[in-house]
Amino acid sequence: MANKKTTKNRAKKTGIKKEIEFIDGKVDDDKQALSKDIEEILMPSKNPFGTNSSEDLENKLEGMNLRQMQELAVKASVFPSGNKTTLRKKIKKEFSVKFGTKDGSRKYNAPTESPIVADKEVAKDVMAILNKR
Secondary structure (H helix, E strand, O other), rough: OOOOOOOOOOOOOOOOOEEEEEEOOOOHHHHHHHHHHHHHOOOOOOOOOOOOOOHHHHHHOOOOOOOHHHHHHHOOOOOOOOHHHHHHHHHHHHHHOOOOOOOOOOOOOOOOOOOOOHHHHHHHHHHHHHHHH
């Protein structure tokens, strides 16, 4: 018997490559970043300390036990370690960093800061929003 020659059918490769999209949950969109900035301005975060003056905070801390101070520290993004005095100092330091005033006045003052926006009404609205923090 004679050996038959067989030819292999080879599929031709197409030159078109499809782009593969991976879903990783990350959004690198400029509109996403802009919307986050607008949300932060329009809906500021709540004051975790419950007061705007350092004197009120000191009075509030004196009436607290260690457990309550630890709960307040967690709300204020402070690591709740140590005894009452060290925890009290950490909370006071975080309060002064975030609010920086002793008399309860706001950080943003319209007369001292010049507005970036030329429109006075928009600048007043932005300053009012910032002062509500």
